[in-house]
Amino acid sequence: METPRHRIGRRSFLTASLGLTGAMVVAFNWPDSRMGSADAAPRIFQPNAFISIGADGLVTLVMPFVEMGQGTYTAVPMLIAEELEVDLASVRLEHAPADEKRYGHPLFGSQITGGSGTIRGAWEPMRKAGAAARMMLVAAAAREWKVDASTCRASNGEVLHPSSGRKLGYGQLAAKAAVLPVPDQITLKPASAFTLVGTSAKRLDVPAKVNGSARFGIDANPPGMKIAAVAACPVFGGRLAEVDESKARAIKGVRKIVRLDDAVAVVADHTGAARKGLAALAITWDNGSNAAFSTAAWEGQLTEAMRGKGVVALDEGHFAGHRASGAKTVDAVYTMPMLAHATMEPMNCTAHVHKDGVELWVGTQAPARCQAFVAEALGVDPARVKVNNHLVGGGFGRRLEADYAVQAAQIAKQLPYPVKVIWSREEDIQHDIYRPFYRDELSMTLDAKGAAVGFSHRLAGSSVVARYAPAWIAKGIDPDAVEAAETPYDLAHKYVEFIAVEAPVPTGFWRGVGPTHNCFVTECFIDELAHAAGQDPVAYRRAMLIKTPRARQVLEIAAQRAGWGRKLEPGTGMGVALANAWGSFAASVVECTVDKDGNIALKRMTTVVDCGQVINPNGVIAQMEGGQIYGLTAALYGKLTIENGRIMQGNFHDYPLIRIHEVPQLDIHLVHSSESPGGTGEIGTTVTAPALANAVFAATGKRLRTLPLTPDALQRI
């Protein structure tokens, strides 16, 4: 399906790439370039682009994307270095400041890192930025030598004039290149000429991450800083009624108790005292109107809403008419639980509200959103909110939000010094912005021979986009909610309808977003149909992928590498799933055993991905490993429940994450492709749960139409 977001994306891309290219050109911000000019008076440096090259020849890239583990601090510099003709090791990175205009994502229009979009967005503009800079450096050298630029070439940070043997380093040329006109025509290298792109260049962020020197938001330490522990009302929408702080104030190191409308914070010299102080508060909450809300109530809302009509996102081949003609139909209902992100670095933000504005120290996927939301909450000009971004200790969509920054700023507003607000793990899980609860009604019509011909997918749940980015809604359709809902299969009739149902629970993007939800339900349903038809699940899918050869290919290779079809021990099963999203294709085969008590043990996972042109193969493999393991947690454990308006889970004992001894051998294979790069940050998560659920069915004959796949759930069938 051509989703509205894709269409929006292409429009923004054109605008943004021009903007980006223009910006890069003015990026040559060398102080030297202003020397001798009439207005040589010192000016405040306003970084307005991506690249600068110093007189020392070092290249500094102002990174518009954040590093949250996905390797973007390596892959994006590789794109620049490839065209600029410099050694990757000579590229220095700086976190971009909050600036939607200058550092907005080419696909999404706002300054966010997510949506498996960094490489897709950076691929062309970043190479153009590098190429433009290189052409200007070559032109500067040619002018210096009074030769034609075409007789010069760039290599390893130098411009060479081979016929005379002369050469000049980029550092020597930087100031002169800066004042030259920007080339109108930028020609990018063909893939055959790549020397860096496509290689497993070493990640630039690894050394600091093995010796404790890497700085995350939680490590910020501006002078005079105190630390706060915070508790927000455990009931969604509730308020703070009263606080008895007498015991907390008596604790050594506690400085102040700060009250917000919906939370209370204890400010202290160190986190230990702040947490001890928080535990010593006697807090009375006004639970408000959601005190009776529960997961069961939410499920009831969705079931009820599905009796009504939602927004039709797709109707190819007039499904309703086709179904009314009397075709045999198979139906199934699936649900998916709400989930927390559980980043290893709990939410935190350091804020200082001073006479000139606000300064934030934070690790965020959305710096400009933090800036805008803090500005609005405090009633200050966004230009007066400075965001110092950091390495992100796990994002997965959670740090696309700004709630933690707003809360920290509101606390800081009541203090004369900077304050670092650190959420406990319980606070982090009970005040997440959650992956929504979903309900899906699926139908497939069959022709006289039993072949699938018409597919209907009605889904109900919260519209994340309607809250997060209303501008992405096009023709009333939330493009994320329905992404991949229609399956990649060749079917004459396809119908997708989304019924948006909002609960009093904040909902947000969670690794894999719409496709991860939709792929689970559709890939399990397709599996049901294959088994019902007495067909092999791989062959069944392959026969419906004539129009999508890239999908067919990953499926075939995965089946082959996994030894699909070989005889397995009793209690062992293999399941397959296929995903097509973010411009990439992936197929996974999971092999597992299930014992008589329903305990699932993973044996092997074989995954094949075609993400087009690969920038850094080892980086893609790491993302696939990580995405799949993230998906395993959701498949085996992920479930939050609400009772009395509050989340019932709070830490890793009741919201477990998968551990090392449970993770099987992963075989990940990349298909060689020259298509444009697709995203790989999420597709591993997307294919994992359905492949495992289908493997559990193969092992047990039991079909679970929800997650997680627990022994209890299996025993109830």
Next chain:
Amino acid sequence: MAITLNVNGKDRRVDVDGDTPLLWVLRDVLEMTGTKFGCGMALCGACTVHLDGQPIRSCSTPVESIGKGRITTIEAIGATAAGQRIQAAWIKHEVPQCGYCQSGQVMSACALLAANPTPSDTDIDAAMAGNLCRCGTYPRIRAAIKSAAGADTKG
């Protein structure tokens, strides 16, 4: 109360309540932020440090319980033989993704290797099962420990 802690070979005097978890003394009082906070309940291992060479969860270790014990943190583990091998293997295998849990992973792995130079898969699972990684670096952690152990047997 005034407490003297031996951290990375140096005596450090701090003035905090005796029940203060070691983690916060390291991070906030001594400003050594390499050790991380993840759960506060010894469930995730992000705060792992060594006490006399043994891995402990600093988030659940009151400073008053440490006495004359010698604390080693991620900032100094590279000075040990096991630390050097583990850090080199972590770099070679490009283990970290977001990196937040990796201080704890490295500390647990170093304690394992110091105690057991040739750990089996089962030994690795047992030693590392207390360290959560949300990015899913487990396969590389396993490979890196094996690689570091291999270097040990050869050298």
